Amino acid sequence: MTITPAERHEKILDWLKNENLIRIDELTRRLNVSAMTVHRDLTSLAQQGLLEKVHGGAQLPDLHSVTVEVCPLCHMPVQKRLQFILTTKTNERLRACCAHCGLLLLAQRDDIETALLREFIYGRIINTLHAYFVSGSRISLCCEPSVLAFSGQKDAVDFQRGFGGQVMDFQEASTHLSDAHSVHRSH
Ligand SMILES: [Zn+2]
Ligand SMILES: [Zn+2]
DSSP states (O other): OOOOHHHHHHHHHHHHHHHSEEEHHHHHHHHTOOHHHHHHHHHHHHHTTSOEEETTEEEOOOSOOOSOOBOTTTOOBOOGGGOEEEEETTOOEEEESSHHHHHHHHHHOSOEEEEEEEOTTTOOEEEGGGOEEEESOSOOSSSSSOEEEESSHHHHHHHHHHHOOEEEEHHHHHHHHHHHHHHHHHO
């Protein structure tokens, strides 16, 4: 029995929904096709953003990756609750440990297409450009100065009332960090 590419794609996505991650050899067995065919299927699905190819297999394109990643800037492990996700124009995904490194990375690179982050209170993924930040509060969970992200100005101000620091919008936070960083470096 042969099945069409569209049917294979549907099956792969169905399995992924239940299993989150599938290995290529498992797919070749289940679909009874060559590894080459599976690779082609996965590439096509990945191009549509329906899955992510990982070493030896594929996984659902979620933002809650289970693998431990290291921040490209400070080399600290990326904490899920603070992560900052940058996608480049060539579809490369960079995860920074926290908003501190995320904003610096965003300022340093000119090939970033989207920047998402996890806001501090509810843990929702939001667009960095619309986030508010509190820099230098007493709550320091990753890099110094601590930078925490909030989905609205009111949340940021309420947080600042309790824990100190400065409330900033995206542009202010970005400038503030780049300045602080260059001063730090020159010493
Ligand atoms: Zn970092
Ligand atoms: Zn950090």
